[in-house]
Amino acid sequence: MPQSKLISAVEREQIAQLQLLALGVVEGVTAGRHRSLRRGASVEFKEHRQYVKGDEIRSIDWKLFGKTDRLYIRQYEDETNLRAWLLVDQSGSMKYAGRRAGLSKHTYAMRLAACLATLLLSQQDAAGLALLNEGIERLLAPRSNPSHLQALFAALVQSKPHGPAQLVSSIEEIAGRGIGKGLVFLISDCFTTPTKLATALSLLRHGGSEIVIFQVLDPDECDFPFRSLTEFRSLEIPQQLRSMDSSKVRQAYLNRLSAFQRELSEASAREKIELVTCRTDQNLVEVLAKFLQSRGRQVNHLANSGGEARNLDANRRITTMQRIWRRVTRSRR
Amino acid sequence: MSFLNISLLFGALAIAAPIIIHLLSRTRFRTIDWGAMHLLESLEDTTQRRFQWESLLLLLVRCSIPVLLALTLARPVLTMWNLRGSAQDRTSFILLDDSFSLSSVASDGDGRSHWQRLQVEIAKLLKSRTSSTAPTLIWKTGGRSLTPLGDDDTSLVELIDEFQGTQPTATECDFASALMSAIKHLRSLPIKDAELIIASDFQASEWQEMRKEQLEAIRAELTADPAKPILLTLFQATSNLEVESSNLAVRLPEGGIPQVHLGQSTTVQTEIINYSAKDHTCNVVLEFDGQPLTQQSLTVPAGQSTIMPFQFAVDEPGWHELAVRIDPQDSVQEDNTAWQMLEITELKRLMILDSTPVVSQFGDSDYFQAAIAPFGGESFVRNRWQVTQPRELASQIAELQRSDVVVLFFDPLHRAELDNALTRQLSRFVADGGGMVLIPKDVANLESIQTGLSAVDQPAWFKEFCPFSLLGVQPADPNMRERMSSTPILVPELEIFNGTSGGDLRDVEFMHWLAVQDPPLSLESDAAMDTTEIRTSTDKVLLQLSSGTPLVASRNIGAGVIVLLAVSAGPNWSSLPMDAAYVTLMQRLAQLATPKNRWQTAVRGGDRIRIGVSEIGQQGTPANYAENLEWVIEDEAGKNVSRTSVRPGEIEVLSLAPLVPGMYRVSLDTSRIDPEIVSPEALRPVPPAFITQAAQRESKLRLLSEAELKSTAESLGAQIVTSAEGYQALEDLRTKGREIWRYALGLLLAMVLIEVWFQQFLSRGTL
Structure with missing residues (x-):
């Protein structure tokens, strides 16, 4: 079946935009070869x-x-080429789109995944994709072929978050399939039990993979800015309703969020998983730059803007990235 | 419940406003599709129903605001309890405390006295009753009896005028008696509704003396007749003033100054009392006939008194004014001066009556005469006494009329020696103010005296004027003679025997004496009299032997006094005639018996004072001119206080002493007297002046505290007001009920605050 039949015009447009965006972000962040x-x-x-x-x-x-x-x-x-897996959460909670961010967590996750895929493939590394919902909704094996990027984008664009999250079981399922050694990016809001999530991810880590969690949150979820009487309807289970006075429960919510984040952070650290929390109103370049910055101080100039990064010498950047990844992989070893 | 401005209740229709606003701006739940539901678990749910309840509550709060506002403006009145009839139909009986403590100046700086404050407030109260159909009575409580202001024909306007002219008096108030009298008076009036208002400063000294039983009795009397219950209101226009005031008072001896003789130095003990809580220094000035004689400065410790002696001598006979003044800046000025009127005569007339005179030898009466007039009967100038000893009955009776003191040497066994007519005259003489000294005859036959005294048929004449119970003759132990008690002597006339300047009485040995019952009161002969009063007021043992037996005792009878010496004046009973103290003692006994003021010169405000005419020479008779006499009483400033005529044929009047403390001069208006009948210059009033004494209790200024006053009011079932406005409010409460707009206003403000808070609580703000 031709691809044009499977992908609608709108989706194609979206794919193009996604590609454009990803290229823009990744343009200066081309990856080199990895040991x-x-x-x-x-x-x-x-x-x-x-x-x-x-x-x-x-x-x-x-x-x-x-x-x-x-x-x-x-x-x-x-x-050899790096084999990277992009695990994107497709649960209903990822549909939330606050007014301030202007886009849903899913969209943001999609863009982030596209950027990472572009980054990986631009280095001739292999990138695979797994859309996780109640199970593995879709799985694209890692390839380093540049045309594989289009397939990844199409899969991302076509993904629709829905239903209750079964993130833990989905990850366990992936681990059971044996994805081999490599780099695993989990892009999710992580709205599940942090310890269980970390435990599930640890299965992948024990398989020799390095795990990075990109936790995507909406600004509303971080600040809980509601003041009115509000009826909260679950995005995962629409029948689940909670009516409350937002102003009354705000502080309790924030306390709980803080506790949740702390628990997630501790569980990640315990399982040697890197956690990157980002808000949907944050610039993707900024997020990636910070992520890379955490991998190596040498690329801290990328944190400010992608434009600056574009002007750097490509060979120098590749060398830097190689040095970063080598250090990371050796320390893991 | 009723409303004073019922039309404003329509303002409650504004309740529609919050209802409309509520309906228009009903808030609904906003639905948000949310991902992080696990973070909202177990948080407090606010259901639609709960929100509706909260909204309803808010609506109710908002609706209550216009309703309460309208209610407040409409002035609601609670009329739940039994209301009284209109005050205009109620007889008001004001018991006005005009005791002189009201004249104390309040300490809050406006310079007005408590009296002035009370006067202003009561005047306002009276003016509010000008349209009243029921009478208003004002009785002043000072003095011995209640004094009404105005009479039955006095209009309220006239009553107000008269009331505003009144002043605090020298008196104190007996509120228990005054209340009972007032209640009885009200009960006797043909009225249905009555109110008793006590207008007073409520001095603690006056009110705290009222016993619980008295308060209960008064309360019971107020409600005794259910058909005619009497309201009681305590009107204290002096509240919020300093309870403790600063006051000093000066006093002269209550019994008067001991006998003063021409040219003889006399000491007057002046007492300065400090009633305040801090020490005070003041100047004390002794004035004699209006001229300052001596001035001293002293400091009186807080809450204590100091005795300051002043010495003075009188060179001229006649009436003299003695005044002691202090000059502190204290609350009450009326008690800063004490007066005393002194009548100094050249000679006192003393008659000796000896029931059994000894002719053959120097008898006891001769001893006495030698002691009392040592320079002989004719040497009047050097003697202090003009002594006579008439033997004939007619002479005795005639002399009795002119005598000041009679010394009776009596022998119970020789009853017939004194004529019955003479004994009756003696009784009258003492009752009219004369003095008598009783001395037993110096008979050696003690057994006969013993028999006579113990006889059942004791001479009637003796009982008639001898009020002492004589138990017989007491012989001393032969081995140890009786002597004087060493107890200090407190009687001013006999204080000289505390030292030796008048002879030492302790050297005297007593072999026999009359045993006098202690108290030396003949209860049988005075069964009808209040023994307690007599015991405390006039019955005195002046000198005692070491065994406690009275040696000298005295008792007032009517206006006079009887002094008993329990030993004879001769040498058979004691060594007294041979002792240096004999002369002094006999003279002092005569002084004790001498009427100090035949004319009373110091009275309490409102008491009766006797005023007479001293005729010089023998011109005319009272019957000829008395009806043309008028007595004029003026105060120290010369202001005419009263003018009194006498009835034909009499030259004495009993005038009511002015109530205001001070000295009052008496003069005679002789302008209508025919000089042919009697020379006006020959007529002089006696006493030429008198003193209205301030009640000592009133000098101790302390108002009842708020709690004490409240407790008193509760005991009496009375209400307390402190101003005319307060009284009007109380009247409104009694007649209309309790206005509750203040509570409604408070509730309104509370509702506004609740609404603001509630609104914040519900928090209608959105993103």
Whole structure:
């Protein structure tokens, strides 16, 4: 079936916009090659180890044998593409769109995922996508082919958040499928039990993946600016209604939010998961810059604007990114 | 409930405004699709129903505001209890406290006295009753009896005029008696509704003396007749003033100054009392006949009194004015001067009556005469006494009319020696103000005296004028003679025996004496009299032997006094005639018996005072000129206080002493007397002046505290008001009910505040 049949004109327009936006954001943040965690055939020497039976004969360092009269195997760092997974929450709560932000959390998550995908693919890394709802709603395996970006965008544009979140079980399901080692980005509001979420994500981490959570919140959810008598209707379960005086419960809400965030943060830290909380009224560039900044102080100038980043020397930035990722992956190891 | 401005109740229709506003601006719930529902779990739900209730409550609060406003403006009156009839139909009986404590100046700075304040407020009250159909009575409570202002024909306007001319008097008030009298008077009037108003400063000294039983009795009397209950109102126009006032008072001896003789130095003990709570320094000036004699300065400690002695001598016979003044800036000026009128005569006439005169030898009456007139009967100038001892009955009776003192040497066994006619004259003599000294005869036969005194048929004449109970002759222990008691002597006339300048009485040995019952009161002969009063007022033991037996006792009889010496004046009973103290003692006994003021010169305000004419020479007889005499009484400033005529044939009047404390001079208007009959210059009033004494209790200024007054009012079932406006408010309460607009206003303000708070609570603001 041709793609034009599967994607409506509107969606195509949206995809184009998304692409434009992602390119704009990622333009200066092109990624370089990443070191493979596997050791294999490569030009870059890593270390020697003693020969054991079964090792390839060709790997033996004969020069060293001549010097020491012992068999050692030369090991090289393998260079391969990074496999990144974008897990996007599709629960109904992601539909919330406050007046101040002007867009829903889902839209923001979609844009963020597009940016990350663009960033990854621009580095010739492989990026996959999983839309999570009550289960895995859609799954696109990681590829580094540039045309794969279009498929990712189309999947994102076509995604519709709905229903109650089963984020934990969805992640567990992904972990069960064995996505391999790589980088996993979870983009969600995380409105579930933080400890369970962290535990589920830890399954992926134990599989050798590095986990980064992008928690997307609406400014209304952060500030609870309501003053009137309000009937809150659940976006996940429309039958669930709560009528209350917003001004009366505001402080209690904020206290709870604070406790929730603290719990999420602690659970993430416990499971060595990086948590990035962003509001939908925040600039994506800013968010990504901060994220990258946290990965390496050297790119702190990206935090201010993407425009500045564009003017930097591309080779220099790649080198920087490589250095960042290497340090991160080595520390994880 | 009723309303004074009922038309303003229509303002309550403004209740429609909040209702309309409420209907127009009904707030609904705003629905928001929300993601973070888990953060809202277990928070307080506000349901639509609850919101409707809250809105309804707010609506009610808002509706109550115009209603309460209209209610407040309409002046609602609660009429739940039994209302009284109109005050205009009620007889008002004002008991006006005109005691002189009202003249004290309030300490709040406007310089007005309590009296002036009370006067203004009562005048307002009276003016508010000018349209009343029921009578208004004012009785002044000062003095011994209630004094009405005006009479039955006096109009209210005239009554107000008369009331405004009144002043505080020298008196104190007995409110218990005054209230009972007033209630009885009201009961006797043909009225249905009556009110008793006590207008007073409510001095603690006057009100705290009222016992609980008295208060209950008064209250019971007020409500005794259910058909005619009498309202009682306590009108205190002196509230909010300083309760404790500063006051000093000066006093002269209550019993008068001891006998003053020509050319003899006399000491007067002046007492200065400080009633305030801090020490006061003041100048004390002794004035004699209007001229300052001595001036001293002294400090009187707070709450204490100081005795200051002044010495003076009188060189001229006649009436003299003695005044002691202090000059503190205190609350009450009326008690800063004490007066005393002194009558100084050249010689006092003393008659000796001896029931059994000893002719053959120097008898006891001879001892006495030698002591009292040592320079002989004719040497009047050097003696203080003109002594006579007539032997004939006619002479005795005639001399009795002119004598000041009679000394009777009596022997109970020789009853026939004194004529019955003479004994009757003696009784009258004492009752009219004469003095008598009773001395037992110096008979050696003690047994006969004993028998005579113990006889059942004791001589009637003796009982008639001897008020003492004589128990017989008491012999002393032969081994130890009786002597004088060493107790200090307090009687001014005998104080000289505390020292030795008049001879030492303690050297005297007493072998026999008359046993006098202590108290030396003959109860049998005075059964009808109030023994308590006599005991405390006139019955005195002046000197005692060491065994406690009275040696000298005295008792007032009518206007006179009888002094009893329990030993004889001769040498058989004691060594007294041989002692240096004998002369002094006999003279002092005569002084004790001498009427100090035959003409009373010091009275309480409102008391009767006797005024007479002292005729010089023998011109005319009272019958010829008395009806043309008029007595004029003027105060110190020369203002005419009263003018009194006498009845034909009499030259004495009993005049009511003015109520205002001070000295009043008496003069005679002789302009209508025919000089042919009697020379006006020959007629002089006696006493030429008299004193209205301030009541001592009133000098101690302390108003009842608010709590005390409230307690008193509760005991009496009375209401308290402090101003005419307050009284009017009380009247409104009695006749119309209790106005509750203040409460409605308070409720209105509370509702406004509740509305503001409630509105904030419901918080209708949106994003």
